[in-house]
Amino acid sequence: MTETIRITVNGEELTATVPARTQLAEVLRDHLHLTGTHLGCEQGVCGACTVMMDGRPVRSCITFAGHCDGADIQTIEGGDDPLGQKLTAAFTHHHALQCGFCTPGMLATARDILTRFPNPDEALVRHELSGNICRCTGYQGIVAAIMDVGSQIDVSGETHVDPTPRAVFTPFEPDESFSVAPETAVVGTVVQDKGWTVITRSFDLSHPAADVWTLFSDVSRVASCVPGASVADVTEDAFAGTVEISFGPIKARFGGKGTYSNDSQIRKGFLSGTGADKSGQSNVRGELHYDIVEKNEATTTVNVAFRFNIQGVLAQFNRPELVTGFVDFLLQRFVANCNAVLSGGTAATDHRMGAFSVIFAIMKSWFRRGQR
Structure with a gap:
């Protein structure tokens, strides 16, 4: 059985005769040849x-075409109005796309967010984007682009309405009977703060505080304990160096420079640096604070607070879900290297990070968060 529907697509009135079970996405792609609308899971x-x-975002893969008779549809091909132009420009400026497969849906959702909310903050944008999956960018550039356009709209005085109020999301309660015993003493948090990924961690080293401080206050020695890192041209308060990342097919070598300072009386230090990978496609900024605290004569607690921002093709490393496991994996190797150096040995020279090992660490991190 077939039916004839009349819809307006991107301002043009069209007619299509299709089987009754045809989805809107099929009409757009196969009958109207508007292939900018992408099909992924086909399950919504x-x-x-x-x-x-009709001014609301819909999943075209699970929307029956027959239910759209008389509707006004806007696809990515029709996003050349002022708001669409601002969003497109902002997505380009903030590196908000890589493979581009999710981008048409992201732009439609971004339009909906900015139609309903004046100058949304980061938490709101991330919540509203929770129904759109991106497997490339880490969402950081997408969020930044939407917030950028939102601030422009707010300043311009444009009005916003909420045609479809959303119900408050109530998260599920985790199963308290499930537990995974942690294999590391590293504890802390990973959060987002105004575009920065902020990491706090605490861990113990089995050596006296004075020896640990001597190691941490020496930029060259402590850098040798960080997988993939090396420094050169160290002066009294500055240094230059490189960091190599190898995560499966993702490989980058960042070169940059920074400054540092140490306070031996309270055993606290600070480093700050910027860098870019050799291909010029990613930039990173970072700051590190560390605090050396004597736990007992033979054990020292190290508290670190690290904040960074990556822009470009490696922006996916801004994602807290990915960073948590990745950081824990690196810190375990860093702690092992520190203990080796403090015991008179040398740090491991193999800086390669196997994708399987990192992914396994990320999965364990997710399980640990699930039990808290």
């Missing part, structure tokens, strides 16, 4: 097929 989960229908 990934959000790649999102389009605007």
Whole structure:
């Protein structure tokens, strides 16, 4: 059985005769040849097929075409109005796309967010984007682009309405009977703060505080304990160096420079640096604070607070979900190297990070967070 529907797509009135079970996405792609609307999961989960229908975002892969008779549809091909132009420019400026598969749905959702909320903050944008999956960017550039356009709209005095109020999301309660015993004494948090990823960690080293401080206050020695890092041209308060990342197919070598300071009386220090990878496609900024605290004569607690921001193709490393496991994996190797150096040995020279090992560490991190 077929039916004829009449819809307005990107301002043009069109007619299509299709089988009754045809989805809106099929009409757009196969009958109207508007292939900018992408099909991913085809279950309404990934959000790649999102389009605007009568001013609201809908999943075109699970929306029956027959239900759209008389509707006004806007796809990515029709996003050349002022708001669409601002979003497109901002997505380009903030590196908010890589493979581009999720981008049409992301832009439709971004339009919906900015239609309903004046100058949204980061938490709100991330919550509203929770129905759109991106497997490349880490969302950092997407969030920054939406907030950028939101601030422009707010300043311009444009009005916002909420045609479809959303219910407050209530998270599920975790199963307290499930537990995974942690294999590391590293504890702390990973959060987002105004575009920065902020990491706090505490761990113990089995050596006296004075020896630990001697190691940490020597930039060259402590850098040798960090997998993939090396420094050169160290002066009284500055240094230059490189950091190599190898995570499966992702490889980058950052070169940069920074400054540092140490206070031997309270055993606290600070480093700050910037860098870019050799391909010029990613930039990083970072700051590190460390605090050496004597736990007992033979054990020292190290408290670190690290904040960084990556822009470009490696922006996915801004994601807290990925960073948590990745950082724990690196810190375990860093702690082992520190203990080796403090015992009179040398740090491991193999800086390669196997993708399987890192992914396994990330999975364990997720399980540990699930039990708290």
